[in-house]
Amino acid sequence: MHNKINPITLILILFFCFSNGKIKAQFSGDEMPIISTDLFISNVTMKSHPGADYEKTNLLIQNGIINQIGSEIKAPASAKTIDGEGLHLYSAFINPLSHEGLKDEEDDVRRSAWRGAPGTTPLSHAGINPQNSIIDEFDLNSRGVESLHKQGFGLIHLVPRGFVMTGKGTFFLIKEKEDDNSHVLVSETGLFAQWRNMARVYPATPLATMAVWRDLINNTRLQLEYSESIKQSPEGKARLNVNNQTLALFPVVKKEQVIYFNVPENRQILRAVRLAEELDLDIILTNVSQLDASILSTLPENIQFFPDLSWPEHPHEEKTEKSEKVEEKERPNRRKRRTAEKQEKPEEDKSVPVGMTEEEHKKLLESRTKEYERRMNLAAELKNRNALLGFSMLDTKTADLLKNCRTLLEFGFTADEILAALTTDVATHFGIDAITGTVNEGKQAHLVLFDKSFTEDKATVQYMIIDGKLFSYKKDEK
């Protein structure tokens, strides 16, 4: 008997050996199927939630979920292992309010400029677009993703740019856009509104903006009631045509969605609160940087805030014993306001300005310093009132996010309180605390690993894990 292998059989065997499984796949293009997405992080110093102690432990992540946590667990053979020795692990930070990656609205304004009489402007041309969604507009490229990851952020609540009512916010995972929208966590959060008017169209001033709000909400309420009566009993009732703007306002009027109001200053806050009280709306005050104590005391007790995370420059101080001591430590972190023009700032001129006496100059610096301290202590004041939800990052440069958070340590915040404002408090507000915000078994794997405690100066992100996918920023791994 011949022990000869059939050549055709041999060819087939060889083909299967060297084909790398290509023959099996239903995969697109040249993509190699991933054998395993398991991640095992060993010996990492973990803070599971604000207030918890740091503990050294291991984590196993499978299918994008934190499957096991414990110092005894072992890495399965399929898992990629990360040596967490010396690293600090937290739940990935959540940016609660940002325009990051969204295109500037100026192009839209030019394109859709209304040519008719300004008083006949359709609301959509005047920047009143509650129906706008940014799901399709999300376009964080890899650099944008990296810059946010390197600040510790893994999730982001984006709100549209625009004028009076810009549209609805959306919660995204910070990773590049996926065709299946798996980067979208919550498609519609709430309405974003601000006191920003387009020139030469109605409404051009806060005067008319207030009136537009009153008209819109009152009419929405009437239409909502009528449409609900049609649902109950449609017989004999005229059909109601509801436009997209009104439809988008239905959940706002029903208080199923809040309004995130961009209100940096006292008077803007009060206008927003006035509308909320008159029109029975739920509002969150965001981006606040000016809020006098006498006004805070008049606001509704349960009102909540996302104050501005961008800080002013410290006023020039006269050399005193106290300020010398401050310099000996490390000067508080400072940053220029995002709205300031980028230009070379001349060296600080310590001489008294023309027309001012030394005494006046001294008084002015004192009052500026007082104002600076009031501004810097605003967030702590809101925290103590249980009114702080987190921080608005609308006007803060991405590169300054972590640094500005650390500044809070000097103005009434503990590290745990900062962590809460970046994780649990925000997650609870947006209703995603069941899936993220803390590091617990069963939660989605959105995690950040720093090379030291995140509140230490120069702490840097080594890894970011989003949906169980690893992003490495460790220098020697590049």
Add this chain to the structure above:
Amino acid sequence: MKMTYIKINLILLLLIAVSSLSWSQMETPVGSILLKGGNLITVSGEDLYETDLLIIDGIITDIGEGLSAPEGVEIKDVSGKYLMPGIVDAHSHVGLDAVNEMTNPITAEVRIADVINPYDIAFYHALAGGVTVSHAMHGSANVIGGQNQTIKHRYGHHHPDALIMDGAARTIKFALGENPIRVHGEGFTTIPNTRMGVEKVIRNAFDEALEYRKHWEKFRAVVDAGESALPPQYSERHEAILGVLDGKILIHCHSYRSDEIYMLMNVARDYDIDQLIFQHVNEGFKVAPELAEFGAMASVFSDWWSFKFEVYYSTAYNTTILSQNGVITSVNSDSRELIRHLYLEAAKAQRYGQLDDNETLRLITLNPAIQLGIEDRVGSLEVGKDGDVAIFNAHPLSIYTIPEYTFIDGVKYFDRYEDPDDMRMVIDIEEDLNHFMELKSGRGDHDCLH
């Protein structure tokens, strides 16, 4: 069905409440003080020399000689000084974040009360000139502008509502003539492009509001009968204009030419509006008897004219001619600069027309108070009125006079001898120190267009 009927009625009630809202009643400080031995210019009656004035909890409670102060009440010696009612400016744009919503010839729906800026340093300057109350107005870009707000100059409070004068009459700004024609006709190629168009805009606005009311009355009748109907569009604009037609909102109308002044009186008669207050009224002297016959009032410049064509034909005797024809006349500033010396503006009516002291001072006290519907509260020194007092070192109509103290509700808001250099309420941390001026603290005079 029943629930929906109840809900619709609740919404309608809410709409009515919102549209007729008179502003929030914030508690503001009131003071008590005994002002001893001053020369009181009461305006409503005789001048009283070396007389005391007692204010308790913000209200004038006694005027007379030899008054004593209750325990704990400050006593201030004002002997030799002249006390007059706090000055009332019936036309001002001080302290506003926006003056003109100039995108439509009709913007009756907008409310100046929404945009008050309590940080405007011009409030303090006005207090330094004895002005305690002003009529914060919409500008004159539109034929029918926005709803104005009478305010007290309680400078030092951060909350804008602290400046609202609760209980003041609701007023609205109208404007005739070149301003709306230029802004809308020439600027946006919309009506009005002529004075004919200005009249048409007003009549159209009134007619449309009345039509709007009919739709709502029909709708309410259906709902009241327990049936369901498609609700009409709610409109803040039409609601405000209905307030005008019902006499709940007084018209204060910017106007210069006699023909347009006369036109508005005719329109008002056609729509049963019986109260009109004209602002500026430079040619008012030409139709003074007609104004008096209608019962219209006038708030004028002392001597501004020739700054545009419709203001060429004017006279400094306008104030006197109107007054002597029985038109309740006031002198206003319409300027953050003139408001600082309204007492001198009023005094010009003595140079041009020989009004006596009392008639002259009425131009800036009781007469503007009447025009703003607050004469029961301010405008004269009388028991029961608000403790708004301006104190001068000499007679207010003397060229040498200097205002020294200004009180609102019995609280001292200006003291010439305790007057810090920097009275700004908010400090801009990043302002360039070499530009030590109030760059952002107030708006310019040109915003209102005049």
